[in-house]
Amino acid sequence: MDIAILNSRIYTGDPYRPWAEALAIRDGKVAEVGTTAAIAALCTPGTTAFELPKRLVTPGIVDAHLHFVSFGLYLERVDLRDLTSIAACRERVRAAVAKKKPGEWIVGRGWNEHIWSDRREPVAQDLNDIAPDHPVMLVRCCGHTVWLNEAAMKLAGIAKETADAPGARIERDAGGRPIGLCREYRKIVEKVIPPPTLEERKAAALRAQ
Template identity: 40%
Template sequence: MADLVLYNGRLHTQDPGYPQATAVAIGERRILAVGCDAEIEPLVGPDTQTIDLQGRLVLPGFTDCHIHFLKHALRRSQVILDGVDDWLEVRRRIRAGVERAGPGQWVLGWGWNQNLWGDGTFPSKADLDDISPHNPLALSRTDGHSLWVNSLALEKAGITAETPDPPQSRIDREPDNGEPTGILREWGAIRLIQDIIPEPGDETIVAALRESIAEAHRLGLTGIHEMRLEGEKTPALRAFLRLRQRGELRLRVACMIPVEHLDEAIALGLGSGLGDATLRLGGVKLFADGSMGSGTAWMLEPFEGSDDDYGLAVTSKEELFDIARRAHAAGLSLTIHAIGDRAIRD
């Protein structure tokens, strides 16, 4: 018998021999049968829950194949600048976040996009210092490939005019004195700040995931491929595993491995697919380049307004081939971020 039967609905089966159905039977979290109401009725038992759809459309749960779900979960409590196209509103939201913070506490945010504010000029630390002179600020761009920080954050990280650009990354600088402007591009530079930001505790992370999973269900999302980034300290796999062990993980998760942990994964004998239908290892996530919005995608032609800025090759072609060979030999698939035309062709 079925645990749940949905009837009097509309289902598009994508089966040419049986293109339309009205009912579906579900048992042990799996679809048992699809058909017309009369065909499914024999699967209704005394303990079966039945729902009259009243002609509504039934769709399978969606799987998001590229998402930073843990980041989204934690960012729900941060300063949200996503889609804000008014500079004064950007400043108002940041100021509100600072006012909510305790003395000296880090204020984090995400989602800003300089292309929505006017001429596309990147903001600077000067735009933040008057708002937050006593709290370090770190605001991630909408693509996650640039970080906007205030002077106090730079000071705490020890980033000065003498700080060299980390490999495959860039610290934006004032043209006259080389002082950092407050914009850090790509992971090597971003990590200079991220590494000194206190991480939330495990239970805080689990609670944030629990709330975001409920939100995902309301949107029809039942599965994700969780993309991990180099330098991320928050252990997503451990947080998902905590929920799994408690019987609370109501989301199917394929969790990627950051490329910086490839050697450890190989040494432990881990492979793609390890786990179960609810929580399993995906592939190894690595980056060929950056993003268009941050001006770090690896391009065949220079970015507009420049004669020599082709973006950044985050991982060289030689490194990519070496990683691919070692991962394949270990039974680990690859998930490669490549945005610019040169990154894709090379």
């Protein structure tokens, strides 16, 4: 036996025998699980043994490619899918603002003007009055267009004199002023949004389960 873990609390994942005190590893694989006495009896002078009292041992959790934490953070965003008007989107944003401290970002997802009764694209003016103290970024269902309020544009450096980024476009009014609708600007705006804290990432992981 190459490695032994003894005197521990081991979760096996086997519904018929979920817990054990010890395990033995041979050639990189779990060979035996059982009591500390039973596994200790399998040890040889060449076995590396670890005593882990009051420690929990579990099978490895392998995330092939799930973006698990990102998904949990995504679930926390304001959900605008299937809403049928700008007014309905405003109410969702208004509810989110009520839960945030001044200055904190409001991030939403999923709006689609093609199913709105308004039959027009949104602009910053649709958000400024309900979120004057919060920067707001709402990502369209396609993921390529963002709807911003004035506070968000200011933080992202989007102004009349701002040139379009390569491959992107700031929609403007007749006077050249940004209207709060930007194509391919999501990544640019995300650079000025504070990254989630460790506690927020932990909460996101729990939310994604």
